[in-house]
Amino acid sequence: MSKESDFYEKLRGTLEETTTFPTKYMFKFIIPSGDANFNKIESIFNNIGAVINSKPSKTGKYTSLTILVKMESADEIINKYKAVSKIEGVISL
Numbered sequence: 001m002s003k004e005s006d007f008y009e010k011l012r013g014t015l016e017e018t019t020t021f022p023t024k025y026m027f028k029f030i031i032p033s034g035d036a037n038f039n040k041i042e043s044i045f046n047n048i049g050a051v052i053n054s055k056p057s058k059t060g061k062y063t064s065l066t067i068l069v070k071m072e073s074a075d076e077i078i079n080k081y082k083a084v085s086k087i088e089g090v091i092s093l
Contacts, residue, residue: 004085008078015074025077027067028093029084033060037087044083045069 019025027045031037033056042052050069057063071077084090 008082011081012074012078015077019074021074022070022072024068025071027065027069027080027084029065029067030062030091030093031065032089033057033063035063035089037090038063038065040087041065041067041084041090044080 029041031041038054045052045067048069050067053066053068055064055066071080081092084092
């Protein structure tokens with residue numbers, strides 16, 4: 001198994017042990033400011049009732065995104081992380 005698949009399997013186990021679904025889940029990402037990545041991330045969470053808040057860093061070089069959305073399962077959360085991980089320059093927290 002790769003590091004990535006190990007990470008997602010561990011995350012799935014943790015989520016299934018500690019979370020009752022459906023639940024409101026908070027995703028956090030950091031992107032370069034003024035980057036088209038915001039629109040890409042927004043499209044991943046589009047039409048599912050996500051509330052997206054953004055906050056620029058002190059220097060304005062980066063923007064943090066907090067996304068609160070109702071998720072139905074651990075797999076649904078992992079699928080969102082995988083979709084965002086395909087966008088270059090995004091840091092998942």
